[in-house]
Amino acid sequence: MWEDSNYCWVVLCKNRWFHFRQALLTSHRIPLGETDAVMPLPPLDGRFSVRCDDCGKEYLYKPSDVRRYEQELPASFTPHPLFRLGGERRRTQRSLQVVGLVVRGESVGNGAFREETVAISVSAHGGLIVLSAELALGQTLILKNSRTQNELEGRVVRFGPSHKGRAQVGVELVQPTPDFWPVESRIGRKSSNERKIGTS
Numbered sequence: 001m002w003e004d005s006n007y008c009w010v011v012l013c014k015n016r017w018f019h020f021r022q023a024l025l026t027s028h029r030i031p032l033g034e035t036d037a038v039m040p041l042p043p044l045d046g047r048f049s050v051r052c053d054d055c056g057k058e059y060l061y062k063p064s065d066v067r068r069y070e071q072e073l074p075a076s077f078t079p080h081p082l083f084r085l086g087g088e089r090r091r092t093q094r095s096l097q098v099v100g101l102v103v104r105g106e107s108v109g110n111g112a113f114r115e116e117t118v119a120i121s122v123s124a125h126g127g128l129i130v131l132s133a134e135l136a137l138g139q140t141l142i143l144k145n146s147r148t149q150n151e152l153e154g155r156v157v158r159f160g161p162s163h164k165g166r167a168q169v170g171v172e173l174v175q176p177t178p179d180f181w182p183v184e185s186r187i188g189r190k191s192s193n194e195r196k197i198g199t200s
């Protein structure tokens with residue numbers, strides 16, 4: 001089945017010479033906090049300072065320096081203060097359930113399509129949807145939850161790794177809608193130990 005991918009926000013350490021000498025890597029990624037495939041960058045008010053977890057040097061970074069990177073963070077990881085809220089939000093709201101969907105839209109060069117598929121790693125902001133149709137970044141899709149028959153608009157925001165000819169497409173909901181997917185609510189949520197994963 002589909003692997004649940006882990007994402008984090010990173011910046012590239014500006015102490016390039018140090019990391020080049022250390023590991024012959026031109027860039028060292030400094031993890032800032034957890035995210036998911038589609039969650040927007042937390043609000044950042046101008047430049048912010050980040051201390052490198054490897055060389056220990058501190059530099060100023062612009063919001064545009066931040067990248068989304070597919071990587072699991074170690075359990076001991078402490079998020080950057082500006083990225084802490086997003087991390088907590090993700091942990092409480094992301095669901096590992098696979099959600100049945102019907103997706104409609106226009107494929108690149110092939111006209112209208114309709115595909116029965118699944119979303120994985122969903123949150124109130126969107127999800128990763130497995131699709132074989134060829135799509136363009138920024139285009140709009142109509143998503144229908146197969147169980148509830150609810151329809152919503154989503155926007156293609158990124159392309160993940162493909163699996164057996166189908167791509168994992170990051171789709172952001174045009175309006176964040178926690179009740180579109182079976183995403184747990186923050187109030188009255190069971191502890192993570194009691195949480196059922198992969199059942200329906």
Ligand SMILES: [Zn+2]
Pocket residue numbers: 013014015018019028052053054055056057
């Ligand atoms: Zn560094």
